Amino acid sequence: MDIFALFTTRVTEALLADHPELGADLLSRVVVEPPRDPAHGDLSTNAAMVVAKPLGKNPREVAAALVERFKADSDVTSVEVAGPGFINFRLATPILHKVLKAIGEQKDAYGKSNLGKGERVNVEYVSANPTGPMHVGHTRGAVFGDALASLMAYSGYDVTREYYINDTGGQTIILGQSALLRYREALGETIEIPSGFYPGDYLIPVGKALAAEYGASLLEKPEQEAVLIAREAALAEMMELIKSDLAQLNIHHDVFFSERTLHGQGGDIQTTLDWLREEGMVYQGLLEAPKGKTPDDWEEREQTLFRAKDFGDDTDRALVKSDGSYTYFAADIAYHRNKYLRGFKHMVNVLGADHSGYVKRLQAAVKAVSQGEADIDVRICQLVRLLKNGEPFKMSKRSGDLVLLSDVVEEVGADATRFMLLFRRNDASMDFDFAVVKEQTRDNPVFYVQYAHARACSIFRTAERDVPGLDFSAPALANAEVELLTSAADLELIRLLAAWPRTVSAAAVAHEPHRIAFYVHELAAAFHGFWAKGKDDHSLRFVNAADPKLTLARLALVDAVRQVIRNGLGILGVSAPEELS
Template identity: 55%
Template sequence: MNLFTHFRDQIAALIEERVAAGDLPQGLDLSRITVEPPRETSHGDITTNAAMVLAKPAGKNPRDIAALLASKAESLPGVTGVEIAGPGFLNMRLSDDFWHARLRDILDSGVAYGDSATGDGAKVNVEYVSANPTGPMHVGHARGAVFGDALALLLDKAGFDVTREYYVNDAGAQVDVLARSMRVRYLEALGEDIGAIPEGLYPGDYLVAPAEALAARDGDKWKNADEATWLPMMREYSINAMMDMIREDLAVMGVEHDVFTSERALVQAGKVDEALAFLKDQGLIYEGVLEPPKGKLPDDWEEREQTLFKATQFGDDVDRPVAKSDGSWTYFATDMAYHLDKYRRGYADMIDVWGADHGGYVKRMQAAIKALTGGQGQLDVKLCQMVSLLDHGEPVKMSKRAGTFVTLRDVVDNVGKDVVRFIMLTRKNDAGLDFDFAKVTEQSKDNPVFYVQYAHARVNSVMRMAADELGAETVSIDAIHGAKLERLSDENELQLIKLMCQWPRIVESAALAHEPHRIAFYLGEVAASFHGLWNKGKDDKSLRFIMADDVELTLARLAMIRAVANVIGSGLKVFGVTPVEEMR
C-alpha cells in the first residue's frame, strides 16, 4: 500500500464532494495534487498542496479551500488531526494504530513489500551497455551496466513490462580493425613472430585465447588466404568471440539481457533504407548545405551538399546528415532505423543508457523518434558520467590484459559484484563517481554498502540472540507475526515505522523518474534510523530490542526490526544485491 497515494485518492474524493455540494466549481483539474511527507516531522505525518493547486481555477483563497477540506479530512479513517499551515498546506496526523497496521503489511509482504501496479503492465525497452564488440568490458561500462540493470529491476517492481536490450554495434569500421587484430594473433598462434602489434590495431592480450582457439579449429587454413576471403570470416568469428566475452563479463556482474540486436543485421535487412524512405515520403529528407559550426572560421569549413534530416523541425539545433560522402549511411541513420525497429516491436517507451560523451547526440535522436513515430514514441536518454578508479586516493593503473584500460572483471575480482553494483548507484547517473577500492571495502558508516548491509546483518544477529536468550519457540516466525504491535509506542520506534512505510512511494517515484539512485539514499536513511535506535538501546535499557522480562514487547520490537530487514532486502533486490546474514 502506498499510503500517500491512498490519501491522495481520499482528498480527491473530498474535493468531489465539495464540488457536488456547490462549494467548488465543476471541471477542476486534480492531476497536480500531491500528498507527501512534510519536510519537518513536527508538521504532521502527511501534507497536501490541494488547496493551493485549486485556488486559482476555483477563484478562491487557498486557505478558504483548505478550511473546506479540513473539516471533512478529520473524519478520514486513520486521521487524528488536521492543521492548515502557511499559504494553505493541509497537514494531517495519523493514529498509532494506522502505523501499526502498515507495519503488519510489511511483515506480511516480506521483500515483495513495495511491489506496485503503477506501470500497469506498460511495455518499456531499456537498452544499456551496448559496448562495441571489440574487447572486454571496462570499468566505465560497469556504471552503465549496473544503472541500466537496476533501472530495469526497479521498473519491474513498479509494474512495468520491461525488456532489457543490448545493441551490438557490429557494422562500423572498428569491427574490421578487430578482425585484422584477430588475424595478427591467429598468425602468432600458428607460430609466427608477429613482433610489435601494428599501430592502429587492438594490442590487448584478450585476443590471444580466441585466436588460439581459431588456430586449433582451422589450422593454417587462413594463413595464406587473400584478404577478401579471410576478412569476412575473421570479422564474424571475432564479433562472436568478443560478444561471448562480454556476456561472461556481464554475468559476473549479475547482468543479463533479453534481446541482442545486431546493427549489421539491421543494415543487411534494409531497415535503414526503409526508415529513410519513410522520412523522405514525409518530406523530412532533403539535399542541402549546412551552416558552419559556431566558432569555425570560413577557411576551416568546406561547404558541400549533403543528404540531411530535418531535425530542427523536431527540436534539434541543426539538421543532421544521414549519408557520408562515400554514400554509406552515418551512424545516426542506422540508429534511427534501430529505434524505429524497437518502436515497431511494440516499445513506444524507450530508455537508452549512454556514456556521458554521447551527450551531444541526445537531441537529434529524440527528434528522429518524434519524426519516425508521429510523436507516439518517447525516448529518455540517461547519460552516465565517468568513474574514477582509485586506491587510497591514488589512480589505479591500467590492466595488462586489456592493454589500455581497467577491466570490469578486475574490479569485481577485487571487491565482489555486490559492492560494485551498490556503489555504482550511490550517485545520480549524470554525476561523476569516485570508486576507491580502500573506501568501498572498509567497515565503517562512511561506506554506504557496508552501513546498509550491516543493518540487515544486525537484525539477524538480534534474532539469533533472542532465540538463544528466550528460546526459538518463543520468538518463532509465527510468534513474531502475531506480536501485539500496539506495544510499539515510543516516538523513536514510530519514526522508524513511518520511514519504512515510505518505501512504496520511493519505488514508484524512482521508477517514474528513472532514478534508481534514490533507492540508495533511502536505504541509507533506513539503516541510519535502525542503527540509531539500536544505539539508543545501549544507553536506555527500556529501548532494547530484547526485554527478557517482557516477552510481549520483545516480540513487537522483533517484528519491527524484521520489517527493517524486509525493506532493506526489498531495496537490495532492486539493486541486484544479495543481503548478508552476518558480517565477517
C-alpha cells in the same frame, strides 16, 4: 499499504465532495508527500493550491475547508494550513501500526505496485563496442541500467533489457586486423602491433582458435577476405567475453540486437529512409558548418538530411556520408523505429558521458518515427574515477592498458561494485575508492546497509537464546501486539518504513535508482541508531526476557526492517546476507 497513496485518494475525494466539477487531469496534479521539515507533520499536500485558481478561490480558503473535513478522520491527530495553502497532517499511531502489519503480510510485495500498468518499456544499456572485454568505464552504465530495469519491473512495467551490438563499421575491421595478427603469432610469426590496433592479450585466444581451425590457409586468402573471417571470430569471442563479464555482476539481457541487421539491401535503414521521405521528413539540402569549424575545414555539399529541428533538435542531421554509406545517426533512427514497430512506446537509453550530445537527436528520432506516440529518456552516466594509491587509472582499450570490470569485481565483490555505483546520481561524476569500499565501517555504505540486515537476523538468534520457548514464527509475528510499540523511537522507524512504497514509485517515475540506495542507507542508519539507544535505555531493547509480548512486537518491527532492506537491495541487485564475516 501506501499511506501516501491512501491520503492522496482521500484528499481528492474530499475535493470532489465539495467541488464535483473538478476534472481528473487537474486532480492528477494533487500530491501527498512528506513535508520538507518533519517538525511540520507526517504528510503534506498541495491540493488547495492546485485547485484554487480554477475554482476562483484563495488557496488558504480551499485549504481551510479541507482541514474541517479531515478533523473527523480517525487516522489523523492534527491537520492544519501552512504557508500559502499547504495542508500538513499528523498521523494517529494506529495507522502506523497498520503499516507494520501490512509489511508482515505483504513481505516481498511490500512496495510493489501497478504504477506501470503492464506497459512495455525497452531499457537499452551497456551496448559497448564488442572490441574487447568490459572495462570499468562501462560498468557504471551497466549497473545503472540493470537496476533501473529492475526498479521499473518492480513498479509494474513490462521491461525488456536490450543490448545494441555495434558489429559494423571501421572499429570492427580494425578488430579483425588485430585478430589476424594474433593468428599469425599463433602460427609462430613474431609480430608488431601497429598504433591504432587493439593490442590487448584478450585477442590471443582468438588467434589460436583461428590457427586451430584454418591452419595456415588464411595466409593464402586475399587479406580483405582473411580480415573478415578473423573479424567474425573475434566478434563472436568478444560478445561471449562481454556476457561473461556482465554475468559477474548478475547482469543478463533479454535481447542482443545486431546493428548489422539494419544494413544491407532491403535493411531497416533503407526502409526507414524511404518511409521518412514519404512522410516529408527527409530532404536534400546544405548544412551549416558546425560550431568551431572554419570554411577551410568544412566541405559544404548537398546532403540527405533529416528534419530533426522540426522535432526539437538544434540542427537537421545528415543521413548519408559523402561515400554513399549511412551515417551513425541513420542507423540510430532505423534502430529506434525498429523498437517502436516491436511495440515499445516507452524507451530508455543509458549512454556514457561522451554521448551527452545525442540526447536531443535521439528524442527527435523517436518522436518522428513514432509520429509522437513514443517517448525516450536518455540517461547519461558520468565518468567514474577509479582510485588506487591516490592516483586514477588511465584506460585505453586500444593500448591494452585496461582496468577491467572483472578486476574491480575480483577486488571488492559484485555487491560493493553495484551498490557504490548506485550510491550517487548517474549524472554526477564520482570517485570509486577501493580503500573505502573494502572497509567494514559505517563509512562504507554497502557494508553499513548489509550489516543492518545481518544485525536484524542476529537479533532473532538472540531472542531464541534469551527468551527460550518464544514463538516468533511468521504466524506469531503476524499476531504480535504491535500496539505496544508507542515510543518515539518505535514510531520514527515505522514512519520511515511507511515511506518505502512512495520512494519506489517516485524513483520509478524519475528513472532514478539511486533513490533506492539512499533510502535503504537511511533506513539502516535509523535501525542502527535504535539498536544503540537500547544499550542505554533497556525499555528500547529489541529483546527483553522479562516482557515476551513487547519482545514479540519488537521482533515484528525488526522483521519489517529486515524485509524492506531486503526488498531495496533486491532492486539494486545486491545480496542481503544473514551474517557478515
